[in-house]
Amino acid sequence: MDNKPTPRGVRNNNPGNIDRTAVVWQGEDRSPEALKWEHRFCVFLTPQAGFRALAKTLLTYQVKHGLRTVKEIINRWAPPVENNTSAYVAQVAREVGVGTAEIIRLDRQVTLQRLVTAIARHENGGLFWPGAVIEAGVREALS
Template identity: 55%
Template sequence: MSRIETRGVRNRNPGNLDYRAANRWQGQLPHNPAVEARFCRFDTAENGIRALGKTLLTYQRKHGLKTVKAIVNRWAPGVENDTDAYVRAVELGTGFAPGVDVDLTEFEVLKAFVRAIIRHENAGYAYPDAVLSEGVRRALL
């Protein structure tokens, strides 16, 4: 049985980051509304994963968000997501208990977060470990 390719996987943007003209992500393809009106597209999955990781790191560094709930509430606001279900999925996917502070600058912590978000955003999709690890490595540079 073949799996339907999700928009995030097809765009190599597994976090489904919205396109913003001000953002100049590494490996971001030119915006083409005829191909994809709302979301960024990337040249490789690793660069899409990098952008996801960089965004999460910004949430922590700039906005002081330290728990799964705080981070996911900003990542996936309730106006278009079931944020409570998303928080539970990320807590389950990362193994972090509710309310525990996390340090996204730690490779394995960021990797677990990114993996859980990708699975939630892309109907259970999981990248090979080498692809995921390289994207996270690039995010931490």
């Protein structure tokens, strides 16, 4: 029997492990209970809301910060001071189906969905959500 604890990103409906900031996301739980049990990361009411926030963040990286490759995006998402970023970049690029320095367009549903799926898998040590939930969150982010 597998007694591994449920990953934090799954418990928090936060597949990307987005840090809580002053910005309150659509679908984020800022109740006293959520703030008490989770001190650092956002807690979302649904996994779909968490995927929407992850996708919105990545879209902002591309539009506002000009990050165009998996390597640039992941280096900002998971900086080397906290992560083995080179391994993270390689895994995500492989899952997205591109080279680490290949320019990608996140305004395309399929590319953004592959990217958020790969990040969620890496952040949580597996994929815990059905494709329909991921797709719905990404679609909301793009609309």
